[in-house]
Amino acid sequence: MNVTSVQTLALRWTAEEFLLLDQTLLPKQEVWLKIETRAQMVEAIKSLRVRGAPLIGVSACLFIAYRALKRPSLSELRQDALAVREARPTAVNLMNNIDQLLKHFNSHEELIEEALRIFTEDQTLCKNMSNYGAGLINDGDSILTHCNTGSLATAGAGTALGAIKKAHQQGKKIHVYVDETRPLLQGARLTTWELAKENIPFTLITDSMAAFLMKQGKISKAFVGCDRIAVNGDFANKIGTYSVAALCYLHKIPFYVVGPRTTVDPKCTHGDLIPIEERTSAEVIGFHSSLESVSWAPESTRVYNPSFDVTPNAYVTAWILDHKIITHENIGELCSQ
Ligand code: MRU
Numbered sequence: 057m058n059v060t061s062v063q064t065l066a067l068r069w070t071a072e073e074f075l076l077l078d079q080t081l082l083p084k085q086e087v088w089l090k091i092e093t094r095a096q097m098v099e100a101i102k103s104l105r106v107r108g109a110p111l112i113g114v115s116a117c118l119f120i121a122y123r124a125l126k127r128p129s130l131s132e133l134r135q136d137a138l139a140v141r142e143a144r145p146t147a148v149n150l151m152n153n154i155d156q157l158l159k160h161f162n163s164h165e166e167l168i169e170e171a172l173r174i175f176t177e178d179q180t181l182c183k184n185m186s187n188y189g190a191g192l193i194n195d196g197d198s199i200l201t202h203c204n205t206g207s208l209a210t211a212g213a214g215t216a217l218g219a220i221k222k223a224h225q226q227g228k229k230i231h232v233y234v235d236e237t238r239p240l241l242q243g244a245r246l247t248t249w250e251l252a253k254e255n256i257p258f259t260l261i262t263d264s265m266a267a268f269l270m271k272q273g274k275i276s277k278a279f280v281g282c283d284r285i286a287v288n289g290d291f292a293n294k295i296g297t298y299s300v301a302a303l304c305y306l307h308k309i310p311f312y313v314v315g316p317r318t319t320v321d322p323k324c325t326h327g328d329l330i331p332i333e334e335r336t337s338a339e340v341i342g343f344h345s346s347l348e349s350v351s352w353a354p355e356s357t358r359v360y361n362p363s364f365d366v367t368p369n370a371y372v373t374a375w376i377l378d379h380k381i382i383t384h385e386n387i388g389e390l391c392s393q
Pocket of ligand 1: 104107108109110147202203204205206209210214215216242280281282283293294295363
């Protein structure tokens, strides 16, 4: 593979530099961060400057490949890889992609080639999931989505949002209801930004409005992404996803989860075993970025801030993977490639 540069909406990689679009500043500012050190990469992942399960894994591998171009020892690069692997605990793509990369540490060239293959593979996985997912979207659908699952979360078009974009490209008249996605507002800040770029009609709602919209008949189906799928089909995704799934079940609305094979964890038999990231109280007490800082609860307020929840398999209509659609009839095939 003779690739010398790659670029997506969220990252740029060349022999000279590795840049990440700082997603904490979107949609107000588009600032590209130069990532040069292990500490900078770990910080970027932990702070959600780069985020979304597939993109965390892919960008971690591209960072190692960028470092490899500077020819440090392979053992130093291994330390980099192990450090970034631990940056966030829930999205298994990070561990899956880094473990895959570690199998190719025989030479600098080999690991660079493998990182680029992982990048290209994610683009292909997105394409395939988008095609499968779009097949389940009808002309006239209004679709609820949660968090951000598009090009800011993957190396390609996205998972759930990829399917939505594909349906729009196919000429289907759709409308997207975007959950704001408290506390870090990935829906309000990022999904709206992506949908506007694609000219896809959308309406932003607060997370707590979904039930009422369903009761009003405004939602025909829900599409979400995932951070880790267990063998029995339980899956972790951004906090609030479980509520969407339970509400869909109550209102008899199809609920689809879209994810690539890199999000499946064959070692995890059920959802209770998925490690759930807990984040700081500051994220719930207010909103803080380098552009603005506001608190609406007393600073001393006790907070519980799990960043993800686990949706039980019973609430899922179908799991849209990159190679097939899984339903309750063939759920045993979730882990087969
Ligand atoms: O904390 P984040 O923003 O990294 O969480 C992202 C999500 O939960 C997405 O829904 C998930 O990664 C699937 S994205 C393709």
